Amino acid sequence: MRLAETFADVRTRYRGSIGLVPTMGFLHEGHLSLIEAARAECDTVVMSLFVNPLQFDREEDLRSYPRDLERDLALVETSGADIVFAPPLDEMYPSLPLTRVSVATLTDHLEGHHRPGHFDGVATVVAKLFAGLRPDRAYFGNKDAQQLSVVRRMAVDLSFPLEVIGCPIVREADGLALSSRNVFLDEEQRAAALALSRGLMSAANAVEAGERDAERLAALAMAPIEQAPLLDTEYVSLVSQDTVEVMEVLDRPAFLAVASWAGSTRLIDNIHLAASGDDFVADRGIRLDHPSVLYEGDPPCC
Numbered sequence: 001m002r003l004a005e006t007f008a009d010v011r012t013r014y015r016g017s018i019g020l021v022p023t024m025g026f027l028h029e030g031h032l033s034l035i036e037a038a039r040a041e042c043d044t045v046v047m048s049l050f051v052n053p054l055q056f057d058r059e060e061d062l063r064s065y066p067r068d069l070e071r072d073l074a075l076v077e078t079s080g081a082d083i084v085f086a087p088p089l090d091e092m093y094p095s096l097p098l099t100r101v102s103v104a105t106l107t108d109h110l111e112g113h114h115r116p117g118h119f120d121g122v123a124t125v126v127a128k129l130f131a132g133l134r135p136d137r138a139y140f141g142n143k144d145a146q147q148l149s150v151v152r153r154m155a156v157d158l159s160f161p162l163e164v165i166g167c168p169i170v171r172e173a174d175g176l177a178l179s180s181r182n183v184f185l186d187e188e189q190r191a192a193a194l195a196l197s198r199g200l201m202s203a204a205n206a207v208e209a210g211e212r213d214a215e216r217l218a219a220l221a222m223a224p225i226e227q228a229p230l231l232d233t234e235y236v237s238l239v240s241q242d243t244v245e246v247m248e249v250l251d252r253p254a255f256l257a258v259a260s261w262a263g264s265t266r267l268i269d270n271i272h273l274a275a276s277g278d279d280f281v282a283d284r285g286i287r288l289d290h291p292s293v294l295y296e297g298d299p300p301c302c
């Protein structure tokens, strides 16, 4: 596995088809599952590690975002990636970019509404990675479902000649979706955070039993969250997969998404609902059968 700090250096190491896994580092098995998916389909697998200042809507969130390059490199070493691209800030942004990528309408709701400017930052950095690294395939997690829809649309709109691939959410054995930010949860907050996946799983069961009403699905997702006083919820919403429009009735591929604060940690989760004939199939993600690697060390900062 090679560590590269410049776009040019990454490209000199290419052979065959190229799979890119963009991340902000502080890796967990969710990120590693994307490498696995890329490894199965590509000759060269590149993982990028870059905490992108442009996509943070709060200064404090950027300052405290967990970082540990040494730990990340050790994890990638065992995971099957060929190249880690960890650019310094001035390689990614030699000067403040005057050109920004902004995806309209898909960013009106959910994360786009609650984190102003976030998706402009995401779309801009992902466009730079696509242009600078020229992958054939790029792998993203369903965990950030709206981000996946935005990136897919951006790639089509800007004619990037690549395939964007969405991968299932990796969860702890008890259902909590893995996130770099989980390291900030104390014991009580972590226990409360389980309400998110519990609510989503009960909505998933209802969908598969024939429920199509968005309000009733949101109420099912909210029920355990309301019982968890430590959580402060921003939204529970059923939106269409391609356009991220709020839906009243489940009648096309969609995701039911939730965002809650547990103390100063913001958590997001969702279930993807794929059409299968007249039915819908819920993607409940993948559960680990062991505690995730995140909990082996102490929180790196904060």
Ligand code: AMP
Binding pocket: 022, 023, 024, 025, 029, 030, 031, 033, 034, 139, 140, 141, 142, 143, 144, 167, 168, 169, 170, 171, 177, 178, 179, 180
């Ligand atoms: P991040 O480092 O949080 O920006 O995430 C980098 C990529 O990993 C994004 O495509 C995320 O959707 C994906 N990801 C994050 N958490 C998970 C998870 N629990 N399961 C699967 N993919 C994930």
